Amino acid sequence: MLSILQLIESPGEVKGGSAIYCDQDQCTDLLSLSEKQIASYRGNKIGMIYQQALAAFNPVQKIGRQLTEAIKTHNAKSAENKNHLRNLLSKVEIKNPDRVIDSYSHQLSGGQLQRCMIAMAIINSPNILIADEPTTGLDVITQKSVLQLLHSLKSKLNMSMIFISHDLGVIAEMADSVVVMKDGVIVERGKTLDIFANPKSNYTKALLLARPNITSKSKRLPTFDDLENDVDINSDLFKPIELQSILERQKVLLNNSNLLEVRDLSKSYVVEKGLFGKPSSQVQAVKNINLDLKCGEVLGIVGESGSGKSTLASLILNLESADKGSVSFKGQNIFLLDKKEMRTLRKDIQIIFQDVGGALDPKMKTSSSIDIALRIHYPSMDKKQRRDKIISLLKQVGLTEKHVDRYPHELSGGERQRVCIARAISLQPQLLVCDECVSALDVSVQAQILNLLLDLRDDLDLSMIFISHDLSVINFMCDRILIMKSGKIVEQGYPQDILQNPQEEYTRKLLAAIPSF
Amino acid sequence: MIGLKKIWAFRKGKWALGIISFFLVIALFADFIANEKPIYCKYNGEIYFPVLHEYGEGLGLLGNYEFLNNKSWQELQLEEAIFPIIKFSSGNIDQNSSAYSRPSSSFENGFQTKKHWLGSDSIGRDVAAGIVQGTRKTLSIAFFAMLISCLIGFVFGVLSGFFGDRSVRMNLWAFIGLMFFIILIWFQWSYNHWSFGLALIATFVLISAVFFLSPRLGGRQFYLPLDLIIMRMIEVFKSVPALFILLALLAIISKPNIFTLIVIIGILRWSTIARVLRAELLRLKENKFITSAKAIGSTDKQIIVNHLLPNALPSLLTVIAFGFAGTILLEASISFLGIGLSAEEVTWGSILSEARNNFSAWWLAVFPGAAIFLMVVACNYLGDTLNEINLRSN
Numbered sequence: 048m049l050s051i052l053q054l055i056e057s058p059g060e061v062k063g064g065s066a067i068y069c070d071q072d073q074c075t076d077l078l079s080l081s082e083k084q085i086a087s088y089r090g091n092k093i094g095m096i097y098q099q100a101l102a103a104f105n106p107v108q109k110i111g112r113q114l115t116e117a118i119k120t121h122n123a124k125s126a127e128n129k130n131h132l133r134n135l136l137s138k139v140e141i142k143n144p145d146r147v148i149d150s151y152s153h154q155l156s157g158g159q160l161q162r163c164m165i166a167m168a169i170i171n172s173p174n175i176l177i178a179d180e181p182t183t184g185l186d187v188i189t190q191k192s193v194l195q196l197l198h199s200l201k202s203k204l205n206m207s208m209i210f211i212s213h214d215l216g217v218i219a220e221m222a223d224s225v226v227v228m229k230d231g232v233i234v235e236r237g238k239t240l241d242i243f244a245n246p247k248s249n250y251t252k253a254l255l256l257a258r259p260n261i262t263s264k265s266k267r268l269p270t271f272d273d274l275e276n277d278v279d280i281n282s283d284l285f286k287p288i289e290l291q292s293i294l295e296r297q298k299v300l301l302n303n304s305n306l307l308e309v310r311d312l313s314k315s316y317v318v319e320k321g322l323f324g325k326p327s328s329q330v331q332a333v334k335n336i337n338l339d340l341k342c343g344e345v346l347g348i349v350g351e352s353g354s355g356k357s358t359l360a361s362l363i364l365n366l367e368s369a370d371k372g373s374v375s376f377k378g379q380n381i382f383l384l385d386k387k388e389m390r391t392l393r394k395d396i397q398i399i400f401q402d403v404g405g406a407l408d409p410k411m412k413t414s415s416s417i418d419i420a421l422r423i424h425y426p427s428m429d430k431k432q433r434r435d436k437i438i439s440l441l442k443q444v445g446l447t448e449k450h451v452d453r454y455p456h457e458l459s460g461g462e463r464q465r466v467c468i469a470r471a472i473s474l475q476p477q478l479l480v481c482d483e484c485v486s487a488l489d490v491s492v493q494a495q496i497l498n499l500l501l502d503l504r505d506d507l508d509l510s511m512i513f514i515s516h517d518l519s520v521i522n523f524m525c526d527r528i529l530i531m532k533s534g535k536i537v538e539q540g541y542p543q544d545i546l547q548n549p550q551e552e553y554t555r556k557l558l559a560a561i562p563s564f
Numbered sequence: 565m566i567g568l569k570k571i572w573a574f575r576k577g578k579w580a581l582g583i584i585s586f587f588l589v590i591a592l593f594a595d596f597i598a599n600e601k602p603i604y605c606k607y608n609g610e611i612y613f614p615v616l617h618e619y620g621e622g623l624g625l626l627g628n629y630e631f632l633n634n635k636s637w638q639e640l641q642l643e644e645a646i647f648p649i650i651k652f653s654s655g656n657i658d659q660n661s662s663a664y665s666r667p668s669s670s671f672e673n674g675f676q677t678k679k680h681w682l683g684s685d686s687i688g689r690d691v692a693a694g695i696v697q698g699t700r701k702t703l704s705i706a707f708f709a710m711l712i713s714c715l716i717g718f719v720f721g722v723l724s725g726f727f728g729d730r731s732v733r734m735n736l737w738a739f740i741g742l743m744f745f746i747i748l749i750w751f752q753w754s755y756n757h758w759s760f761g762l763a764l765i766a767t768f769v770l771i772s773a774v775f776f777l778s779p780r781l782g783g784r785q786f787y788l789p790l791d792l793i794i795m796r797m798i799e800v801f802k803s804v805p806a807l808f809i810l811l812a813l814l815a816i817i818s819k820p821n822i823f824t825l826i827v828i829i830g831i832l833r834w835s836t837i838a839r840v841l842r843a844e845l846l847r848l849k850e851n852k853f854i855t856s857a858k859a860i861g862s863t864d865k866q867i868i869v870n871h872l873l874p875n876a877l878p879s880l881l882t883v884i885a886f887g888f889a890g891t892i893l894l895e896a897s898i899s900f901l902g903i904g905l906s907a908e909e910v911t912w913g914s915i916l917s918e919a920r921n922n923f924s925a926w927w928l929a930v931f932p933g934a935a936i937f938l939m940v941v942a943c944n945y946l947g948d949t950l951n952e953i954n955l956r957s958n
Contacts, residue, residue, distance in 0.1 A: 364859055393861035405852040410874045419870060420860040467856070474860065 094168030098180040100160035104152035110163055111148030117167050139166045140196055158189035162196065169204060176201070177209045182217060186351035186516060191560040194220060213489050215254055216562030219243060227251045249274040250491075256280065257494035259523035261546060261561065263287035267501070268494035268523065290543065297541060300344045300526055306478060306510050307340040307363070312372035314358055332358040334534040335372070340478070345504065345511040347525030347542070349518060349557070355534040356514045360482045363512065364398055365389060376478070394424045397471035401483035403463040407455040413441070414451045417470045424474050440469040443506075444499060461492035465499070472503060479503075480512045485520060497523060518561060522546055530554050570953055577949035583942035587935075591700040595619075598650035598693035601637045605645040615648075651678045652690035654697035654910040663688050664925045683927035685918045691927060694910040695935050701911050702939070705826055706891040710884060712830025714837055721841025722868060724794040726849065732788045738778040739788070745770055791842075798835045806832045806894070814903050825904055829894055833887055840883045844876035878954040882947050889943035896936050912936050 077088060089095075097103050105113060114132055129148075136144035139162040152160060161181060168176055178197065182190040194217065201208055210221050218225060218239070225242050227235040227250065234248045246252045253271035265287050269280045314333040317326040332355045340346050350356050361367045363374055365381050373380045381392060400406045407416055417437045421428060428436070438448055444465040455463055464484060471479060481500065485493040497520065503509055513524045521528060522542050530538045530545070530553070538551045549555045571577035596603060601614035612629070614637055620626030637645075663686050665671075670679040682691040746767055753763040813828050814820055820828075848854065849872075857867050898904040899913025907914070912932040919929035 361855070366855055366858055390861040390863070393859060396859075398856075398859050400852045400856065402852045406856050408853045408857075408871050408875070411871075419857070419862065419866070423861050423866070470856070470860065 091171050092173050093175045093177065094171075094173035095177045096161070096164045096168050096179065096181050098183050100157060100164045101152055103164055104160065106152055108151075109148070110150055110152065110155070114148075114163070114167060114170075118170055135166050135170065136163070138169070139163070139200070140192075141166075156189075157185050158193060161185065161189075161193050165193075165196065165200070169200060169206075172204050173206060175207050175209065177211070179211045180213070181210075183212070183214070187560040188351065188556060190217070191562070194562070197221065214562065215243075215258060215490070220562045227254070253491050253494075256285075257491045259494075259497070259519045260287070261519040261522055261558075264293065264523060264542070267498050270494045270498070271491045272495075293543065297526055300341045303341040303343055305339050306342045306344075306377060307338075307512075308373075308375040308378075309336055309338045309363065310373050310375070312336040312359070312362055312374065313370045314355075314362055314367065315370060331534050333362060333369075336534075336536060338529060338536070338539075340510055340512065342477075343504075343508060343510055344527065345513055345525045347521035347528040348512065348514045348531060349516065349521050349528060350531035351516060351557075353533075354531045356531055357482055358534075359531075360398065360480050360512065360514055363480060364393075364396055390423075394474045395476050396478045396480070397474060397476040398480040398482060399464070399467050399471055399484040401487055403460045403467070403487055404455070406467050407463055409455055412452050412454055413437075413446075413458070413466050416466065417473050420470050420473050436473070437469075440473050441466075443472070443503075444469045445495070459492075460488055461495060464488065464492075464496055468496075468499065468503070472507060472509075475507065476509070478510050478512070480514070482514045483516070486515060486517065493520070500524070518546065518558065530557070571946070571949050574949045574952060576945040580942045580945035580949060583938050584946065587699050587703065587939055587942075590696055591703045594696050594700045597648055598652060598654065598690070598696040599648045600651060600653045602642065602645040602647045605637070606643040607631075607640060609643075647676075650681060650690060650692045650696065651676075652680075652693040654689065654693045664922060667691075667927050682931045683925065685915065685925070685928055686921060689910070691915060691931055694915045695912065695932055698911045698915065698932070699935070701822065701905075701909065702892055702895060705822065705829065705895050705911075706888050708826045709829035709833065709891050709895075710888055712827060713832075713834040713887065714884065716831070716834035717837025717841060720794050720798075720834065720838040721845065722872075724791040724838070725842035725845030726864070726868060726872065728791045728846075729789040730787050732775075732790055733779060733785045734774075734788045735778040735781040736784045736786050738774050738781060739786075742770060742774045794838070795842075798838060801835055807897070810894070810898060811903065814898070819906070820904060822905060822909070825895070825898075829891055832894070833891060836887060837880065837883055840879055841876055844879050845872055848872055848875050878950065878957070882950040882954060885943055885947035885950055889940045889947070892936065892939055892943070 077085060080088070104110065111132060114135065118131065118135075132148060133144045136147060141147050141159065141162050147155065147159060147163065155163070165181075176197075181197070182193050185193060197208070197210075198221065200206070208221075210218065212218050212221075222239045224237065225235075225239050226233055227242070227248070229250050234250045235242065235246065242251060243255065246255055250271060253269065253274050256269045256274075257271070259265075259268060265285050267284045269278070269285050273280060312333055313331070313335055315329045315331045317329045319326070319328040321327040334355075336359060338346070348356050348359065358367070362369050365374070365384075369382065373382055375381070376392065376396065379392075381389065384392060407413075411419075414434070414437050417440060418433055421433045421436060425433075438451060441447065441450055446462060446465050446469070450458065450462065450466070455466075458466065467484075479500075484500075485496050488496060500511070501524070504511060511524075513521065515521050515524075525542060528539065528542050528545050529536050530551070532553050538545060538549070538554050545554060546558065549558055568581065571581060590597060595615050595618065599615055601618065603613065603615050605612050605614065608631075614629075617626055617629070621628065663684065665680050665684045665688075667683040668679060668681055669683070670677050672678075680690050680692070682695065684690050685694075749758070749763050749766050749770070752758045753760065809832060810828060817824055817828075854867060854871060857871055862870070895904070895911065896913035896916065899911045900917045902914070902917055904913070905911060912935050915928060915932040916936070919925060922928070
């Protein structure tokens with residue numbers, strides 16, 4: 048999409064083709080324009096909004112000044128008029144425009160920033176608005192309000208919009224017609240309703256099927272490879288599981304002993320310190336959390352960003368020290384262990400992170416990343432045994448021998464996450480904590496990883512704590528759900544109860560905000 | 565590790581590698597390039613390799629040639645001989661040649677023609693030989709001084725960057741006791757004439773004992789602000805110009821030799837390395853792969869050695885390359901001032917200082933100056949290239 052506005056950076060270049068812009072019988076090929084000519088189109092006739100709103104604003108200038116700047120370049124007269132700015136901000140439904148005008152970008156929330164960026168894009172009422180993953184970094188509730196705003200602006204200003212997203216739910220809500228792309232090639236195009244009802248290419252089918260369902264639960268999710276290899280996607284494996292068998296499993300789990308008990312867990316971070324080092328303002332990330340995890344159970348923790356899910360995870364692993372409370376693993380309070388005992392225990396509790404790029408050392412090959420873990424906990428294994436073990440682990444997570452000697456930057460996102468999983472299970476843990484481990488992956492890779500995790504749960508008798516902001520993923524994975532908001536547990540129970548019949552206001556809001564198709 | 569191939573891909577990198585390897589070859593084969601002894605010769609029907617023999621003598625394996633009888637090889641009637649390109653050793657004062665002979669002036673010493681390719685100095689020492697032999701001294705001083713400053717810099721960088729202010733816990737009373745005894749030891753050193761080495765060892769033993777014992781003591785604990793202490797220490801250290809510290813230290817030491825010089829320069833230059841390493845560690849520590857390493861049960865040592873240092877290395881190499889250039893300059897400037905090594909030890913800086921006595925002898929300034937210039941530029945180019953590679957890979 049950047050190529051349309053000639054924003055491609057060297058060494059990339061547009062290799063032929065044309066992008067024709069028509070304005071009242073007058074057609075121009077945008078790609079043939081000079082740098083100077085195209086500048087009058089950018090922002091003026093074609094507006095653009097990006098995925099990362101925080102990165103798109105200059106951090107050392109106030110928002111108001113940056114917006115004025117944008118107005119000035121296109122229309123010098125009205126620039127100094129503060130009312131103009133206020134009108135603009137109220138157009139994008141910002142509640143207190145004066146405060147926003149006087150703020151720096153880091154002082155605003157993600158949703159507010161996204162609105163400011165939209166305001167910048169629509170200053171000159173462009174005819175086309177290109178929205179590049181505008182809601183990807185936002186949580187569901189903010190996402191919904193931004194989408195509504197874009198919808199109303201579209202009809203108010205009579206714009207056309209190109210909406211780029213990997214989230215089919217969002218597309219279904221926003222788009223009239225859809226173009227599906229894979230590896231730089233258009234795979235399928237058509238009216239939104241047609242494509243969603245009757246997809247033709249395997250890739251589109253996989254995208255639609257690979258998304259777990261919020262209302263029902265299946266044993267496995269079909270993936271692109273399944274479709275390519277003609278696996279029967281109507282088999283029982285992919286059909287929704289009967290409620291009866293879900294209930295049975297939950298009953299069995301209920302009788303299992305507790306693997307993990309968390310009592311009164313609290314953690315706060317100091318934001319500001321007084322003159323003598325006394326904390327004067329702090330954020331309570333986790334507040335008096337109590338939870339139990341049964342052996343073999345998969346516990347889901349849901350919440351928007353900033354709700355303390357990740358802090359809870361690192362407290363359970365004793366990667367951070369808690370202010371108060373205890374975490375008992377198999378009846379043993381892990382906060383009371385000394386360094387050496389804790390290191391031995393680490394073998395039993397493993398974690399997988401969201402950040403697939405950062406979780407592997409960039410200077411280490413796949414083999415040595417896993418090798419280090421084995422060397423620590425199985426010192427008796429010799430080099431060859433470890434190598435064989437690594438290869439068998441990689442095969443277990445769906446990688447092959449050729450991935451052994453690759454560096455992280457030579458692997459795709461899904462492959463990296465598989466390596467992380469292989470490293471985690473190499474120690475034969477009893478508890479696996481998955482901290483948003485699929486939210487950075489696209490839908491079909493997400494399905495593969497989720498299938499893999501469920502297989503591992505059955506093969507290795509793993510218990511899991513599965514942290515996610517995506518309720519449909521949680522529904523597919525989990526036996527029990529906790530819903531967290533600002534450090535506290537708001538609601539907990541079985542998925543079939545919570546998702547069908549939420550008790551709390553917050554849960555209802557969360558459910559209503561999920562885009563669906 | 566950044567491969568040489570990657571450096572070679574840059575224009576500046578090519579220059580840097582070229583010049584540095586040129587000087588390295590000169591330093592390694594200095595004895596074969598500039599020597600008054602022949603590399604190979606035939607005397608009275610026997611074949612000799614005097615330059616190689618010299619190494620044997622140096623190691624104590626071989627005895628002197630008795631027939632030499634305090635004469636130089638060049639005074640003997642040799643049947644066949646291959647001499648080095650420069651027929652002088654750096655320190656030797658050639659009685660036959662006059663002082664301040666111009667570049668490429670040649671003379672006969674009765675047996676053969678010798679040539680001062682780059683001229684000679686006030687007492688008839690050959691400049692070319694001085695530069696060639698000086699290369700070895702300059703490079704080894706720079707290399708070992710950097711090695712020492714790297715070691716010190718690594719220790720302090722890791723202490724302040726990785727452990728920081730909030731991970732080393734200490735018993736309060738043990739800490740106060742430690743401070744008291746350290747002051748006591750150094751008081752003894754300065755007033756009761758303890759030896760410097762004894763005081764240093766006692767301090768070191770005391771510090772390690774307290775660090776080992778104090779977590780086991782219990783009692784009132786506090787976090788030792790290592791980062792704070794080390795950073796303030798560096799700031800104090802940096803606030804005094806390096807050359808002044810150097811001059812003061814050299815004034816204390818009665819007879820500076822090459823080793824004391826290495827140690828002193830090494831002690832002067834560690835702070836930059838410590839600072840850069842600290843900054844890198846602070847950045848790297850936030851990465852998830854460090855958390856992952858903790859989660860699989862790596863010890864602090866394993867995390868530092870396996871993950872942090874390899875990832876910090878590219879930026880460190882840049883600093884080390886620039887530091888190398890600085891060290892060469894520092895060494896040259898103290899030799900120029902004539903306070904470094906003794907007068908017999910010829911280095912680039914000491915030849916350069918000769919030029920102060922006779923301005924018309926331009927070759928005394930130009931050739932060693934050019935050598936210093938080339939080496940420093942090459943190091944800076946190397947630093948630039950490493951920096952560029954580092955930036956691109958991020």
